[in-house]
Amino acid sequence: MSQYSGKITLYEGRCFTGQKLEVRGDCENFQDRGFMNRVNSIQVQSSAWICFDQPDFQGQQMVLEPGDYPEFHRWNSINDHMGSCRPVRMHGEHYRIELYESCSFSGQMVTLCDDCPFLQSRGLKSCINSAKVFGDGAWMMYEEPNFRGRMYLLERGDYSSHSEWRAQSPNIQSVRRVVNYF
Template sequence: MSRYSGKILFYEGKCFTGRKLELCSDCDNFQDRGFLNRVNSIRVESGAFVCFDHPDYTGQQYILEHGEYPEYQRWNALNDHMGSCRPIAMHGENYRVELFEGENFGGERAELHEDCPFLQARGLTKNCVNSIKVYGDGAWVMYEEPNYRGRMYIVERGNFSSPKEWQSESATIQSARRVANYF
């Protein structure tokens, strides 16, 4: 299996019951596949996926790695809406990210190679990140709150000069972790 693919199953009912939708690649609109936008449980058999509560890869992001999620609260959702998803591109195991307090890679900077539950302990003086550079092989999840809580955003290899580029309306980022569980 390529590190760019995986397999995810969405179920309308809790505990893997009801109609299901099986995907191994991008899906920009679940309704186009005959599946309603109500998802109450998910099983990720392989890979890692970023899912969105609206079609066309918009809205709240949820990062789902290998494992079982018997109810929507397990992936930190507030409701059972889900409209699109795509696999997370995993290239290998070399992780490196630079976080900048200012837009366009300015201001205070912190570099990470491992998960960080509280970014202010790593040199950032504010609780905001306005630009990001992702190097190496792996993808990262940025969280609005410490200890990997709150809204989450996926960033993969590349440069993000403002929060809008990782689909955030806010620069509040207080914790970060690697997407590592993809098999």
């Protein structure tokens, strides 16, 4: 089993009822596995997962850590559509991210090693145009304070503009680490 494997079970009905799909590793399209794109509850048995509301890892992102999610509101979704998922690419437990106000790693910068519920408290404006993720961990960036609103996953690597993490705008107001459970 690869270091990026885990197990997630998706259910068509609320409270873990109806047709189910067990996934271990990347799943680009639920329909290819005979499962429609309606997901109303989820059990994440191991690893952290990134789920997308469209097939082929496209659309709105939702990160789910191990636990039970009896209805779609519990994973910060506005509806029950989901089309693909994969384990979050994590390597260990050392977290560090640099956030830049301008593209191509320029302008004011802040380094974080811990969650930050309100980036303006660290002296940054609400626009984050580039980022570098160091170390082992992955990070979630949110458009609203206190880890709310549309979310974006950043795994280890360099992101020279907000479009590289699939954001429609550079408006980011909070950041948190994705916790890995080995």
